[in-house]
Amino acid sequence: MSDAEARHANTLGAAPVLSVRGLCKSFGALTVAQDIELDLPGGARIGLIGPNGAGKTSFVNLLTGMLRPDAGSVLLEDRAIDRLRPELRVRRGLVRTHQINTLLAETPALENVAIAIAERKRIGWRMLRYGTGWRACLDEAEARLAAMGLGDDRLRLVRELPYGKQRLLEIAIALALKPRVLLLDEPAAGVPAGETRAIHEQLGDLPQDVAILMIEHDMDLVFRFAREIVVMVQGRVLTRGSPSEIANDDRVREVYLGRRVR
Amino acid sequence: MSEFTIVLDGIAYGMVLFIISVGLTVTMGLMRVVNLAHGSFAMIGGYVAAVAVGAGVPFIAAAFGAALVAGLTGALAEVLVYRPLYRKGELAQALMTFGFTFVVIAALTAIFGTSIKTLPLPEYMSGLVDIGFRMYPAYRLFLIAFGLALALALWLGIDRSLYGARLRTAVDNPRMAGAVGINVNRLFQLTFAGGCALAGLGGVVGSALLPLEPYYALRYLVLFLVVVGVGGVGNFKGSFVAAISLGVIDTVAKYFLPSAAAYLFYGAVLALLLWRPDGLMPARSAQ
Amino acid sequence: MNPERSRATRSPPAEKPHAAGWGHLLPWTAALAFYFLGADFLGLGTNALIMVLFALSLDLVLGYAGIITMGHAAFFGFGAYAAGLCAIHVTNDPVTGLLIATAAAGILGFVTGTLILHTKGVTLMMLTLAIGALVAEVANHLRDYTGGDDGLHGIRMAPLLGAFRFDLWGHTAYLYTLAVLLAWFALAWRIMRSPFGRSLDGIRQNVRRMRAIGTPVWWRMVAVYSLGAAMAGTAGALSAQTTRAVGLTALELLASGTVLMVLILGGTRRLYGAFAGAVVYVVVQDFAAQVDPFRWMFVIGALLMAVVLFLENGLMGIIDFAAARARSLWREQTPR
Structure with missing residues (x-):
């Protein structure tokens, strides 16, 4: 040993x-x-x-x-x-991924990642003044999806994605945190x-x-x-x-x- | 009035709640349907019996006839209203059954008028009975005896019979029940109709405590739901314990603190549900 | 696919600016036009606008955050009594009363929300029912203040902003209500597209997911519940101020059922769904309720059932469908 x-x-x-x-x-x-x-x-x-x-x-x-x-x-x-x-x-x-996908099925892939980034940046509470902050989240999310090879799927709803891509998305979200x-x-x-x-x-x-x-x-x-x-x-x-x-x-x-x- | 008779009154009231609510715990626990229409079946029973007794039918016959009508309406409603809901979400179930309640209220008032229905008790129930140390209304004793008999019958019928075994299987694992050859749909329909018939019967025998007024199905809805929720959805014994406890709490509170009784009652319900969100005796399957 | 899922639960759509512009223009223009054209029915119109606001508040709580509440009328009624009592005992300035009532209902929403939002599903639904019943009992019991069954009367409002008297024909009332509605609507529209609003959309879809990205789910729900309560309180206050009376019926289960019907009929998560539902509601009510209240219950009940069975996206679903058809027809007919 x-x-x-x-x-x-x-x-x-x-x-x-x-x-x-x-x-x-x-x-x-x-x-x-x-x-x-x-x-x-x-x-x-x-x-x-x-x-x-x-x-x-x-x-x-x-x-x-x-x-x-x-x-x-x-x-x-x-x-x-x-x-x-x-x-x-x-x-x-302390971040985890799940064995079975737990994603927002009726939300586009991009936004699934962006809201995670928003939480990481602690702007999840913003209600009124959020324009630039949210846009930055979307930009980062887009880059992260592209890196995962999900760039073309960013505007598709999660439930329309094949299972394998949903797994990748789940990991992309975990990394985005x-x-x-x-x-x-x-x-x-x-x-x-x-x-x-x-x-x-x-x-x-x-x-x-x-x-x-x-x-x-x-x-x-x-x-x-x-x-x-x-x-x-x-x-x-x-x-x-x-x-x-x-x-x-x-x-x-x-x-x-x-x-x-x- | 001694404390003892107040508690007896509370138990009698609790029995009425139990008789009506026990069917609701079936729908909510077994069929997993948010059922806001249960009060309608009690109301149907009460109205039918009131009209029948008014036309000279004997009380007992009217009560069973009313239960039959409520049960048949329930069987019909199970097909038309509830079956489309089994696969929908809680919101759709709540809305649909809520809407059904409104329709039933409108239909009953259209047929029977908007006045409060009185259901005179037969002579042998309206007197007083000597219970050893004082006189006590026969009607309430009847309620207690009837409730106990029903609880016993349900206990035997559900814990000890083949029907009960099937029902429990269907509650715990509907798919498995289907796989071992139980006709789950038929079982559900029968059980639902039975629950509605009991509600109708409860509406009749409880009419002296829960008066038959046009908004009956809405006014007491919260009460019936609360019995089920506090008892633990899908749990008969829990419903029994909850109904008796809530009946006693309400009656005692009304006697000693008449001005604050309603707050106390709903306050107690809130506290209980917050303390044990799955009820006092959560059914295994509900957890 | 699970049929429950297949219901349209789209996130707030990313509309093209010009399309959104037209969509916004239409309902507000119609509301303003009604002021000039429907002069004999301004009372009715005011009721419709109040119902829009009430249903809008429910859309935040139920539509977006997915909190199924059967006791939303508690906040409407609380706001109404708060505004009425404020006008009688404190000040009859309408705007002050409106703000006080809004805050009061919001606080009630916060307190009850912190208590009950730990629970979920049927238990939560029962708790909302119990709280609704509790508030109604309190109002019924405090008859020295609320008038009990007789309702609260004798509300006299001072002129709006010290200049516009509440006239007999309801001109001031209508425009006042419209202005308040517009303010709340703009706020709600903005909020539901914010990170906060999007997190609510996520909480409705999948609480586990939101926990996994670190969203304080409970606080978010308490926040939107309070916000919805405050908004419902405003609607109640407007009702008290413009009709100069508050009745116990504002608190009853029927009121909670009615606002649910209006929202679901119009379509949830659309904000404008509340408009469509409320217009139908007021028109039908005007016909049916004149006859007798029970016929009215029949209409509400039947509509609720029909929407669940046949019209899952509400009236806005039909409008969407028609608009899509019209667009495709237009495209076919215009040569490239």
Whole structure:
């Protein structure tokens, strides 16, 4: 494990952007998070993998405040955010994408991005004097859509877009929020193979100090993207290491072959 | 009047609320329709019975006849008014059933006139009965007994019978119910009609407490909705508990603080709904 | 596609300036022309304008933000009583009264909105009903101030701006109402195209999405609810000042149902939908309500049902359709 530890030590030089301390959550007998400890240093590129039902999406929901943990704490840039409502966590820079598209279906793509930018710039409250501010949001949104390869679709309503493009739009919106920590919940699910490249490039263009955690089943994408991989099983962190270590880890292989974890 | 009889009065009032509202919890919980027209069926029942009793029909026969008319109207309305709504949004459902209420009010007043309808009680119900330590109106005792019997019958009918098992399946998972061969549409229609018939019956037996006036269907609509909302949409037992509690709260408040009773009642409702938005006993499926 | 979705829930359209110009000109010109042509019916016209304002206020709350309220009449009635009581006990200057009533209704909207907007769906609808019932009970009970069932009478307004007396024929009342309506309309038009307005449009469509981009959803809803309440309060105040009376009926469920009908009939999220709905409303009411109030209920009820079943985009939907047809015909006939 020396390889990973060394890298870990490197990034640890910077304070973690996001720290998770002893996070627990169960629904009755079903435990989805069991004493999870995880640090995301600035610039982290972490892939979170695990079999179905390992609690990956629940973990993201706990981080973003969609679920309330039974115990434990989440710190964003050294400040506890446990009591903040989900939208306030977003304002602090903790941004996620959803597994299933949650977009404004009856609104043009451009405006979907522009209102996110307006919220980021804190001009979402403006009612009367908004002309230049809003135009700037539209301009930025247009540039971001073009970068995602959605330039020609900017005036189409979201519900008219094919599913793959809706996925790209969701990611464009998340990036437009200029996150400090970005949680990607299966970003490539449903995106045609040729278009995952756009996602990958866009993620590559993000500022290096942004921490990214990606849940993904497409192992190609995970191994291309992640510098470090965390494996989750039954609500616990099983192991953490570099892609090559994970690929050669017996326990991980066992998990994916469906045998029980010791 | 002792405190005990005030509480008894409250329970009797609560029973009326329960008899009328129990059908509403079915539509709102089972069919997931925002139903603002439930009071209309109680009103139809009350009006029909009032006219029948006025024409010399015995009270009990008139009551059941009225329930039948309300039930049949309900079955018809389910097809014409509610079925087109199942796939629409809450707003469309609210508007449509609200409009239906207006139409029913207009139709009833056009047929039966705009005066308040009185529904004289039969002699055996209008007297007083000795309940051990004092005399108490037979009518209210009848309401309590009837309400309890109905609650028991519903409990047996829904918790213990095949019909109940099907209904519960359809509530929890309509698609699964269809897959195992339950005719969900027929089940809905029957249940809806049954709920409307109960409302009609409640309109009749409760007419001494909720007078049959032209705006009946609107005036008491909030009351019926509140019973369902406070009890937990789709939950029969919750409706029972809510109806009795609200009946007692209202009656006690009217007795001790007559000037502030209405505020207290709606204040209590607001507080309850804000404290437990899904009602006192939220149905699993409603969560 | 889900039929619920397929209902027209377009965002505010990006109209071409000249098209928007014509669209604006028509209704206001008509309203002004009515002042000169419909001199015998100015009272009726004033009622129509008040109804437009009332329905417009509901359009903000229900049409744009998607808050389904069955108790909107509470704010109209509250504004009406506030204006009436202000005229009798404090000052009978109409503009002051209007501002006070607007603020009062807005505050009521803010207080009730902060309380109930945590909830959603059926619960929220019931809470709006309960608040409507509560306000009506209070007004009924405080009969020393409100006159209870008899209503509030004896409102005497001072001349508008100290110069224009409220005349018997309703000239002043009509123009005063029109001016207030225009001011609110311009404000609403501007606001609904602002980032704030667009976030409301988003909240109606998908609350989760809006949370995910950091929108303080609850505050936005409270804000538009208060704004709608204030606007409804203005409409109520205008009604009190121009008819010189307030009745409990202003608060009843029927009033909430009526304004819903007017808005839905006209078409939601259009702002001008309120105009179309209110004109039909006032004309039909004039015919039906003279006969008896129950026939009037029949008309409202039947219209509500018909709109839900057959006319989901309201009258404005028909107008859009006709305009599109006319344009395409025009294009066919004009040679390139």
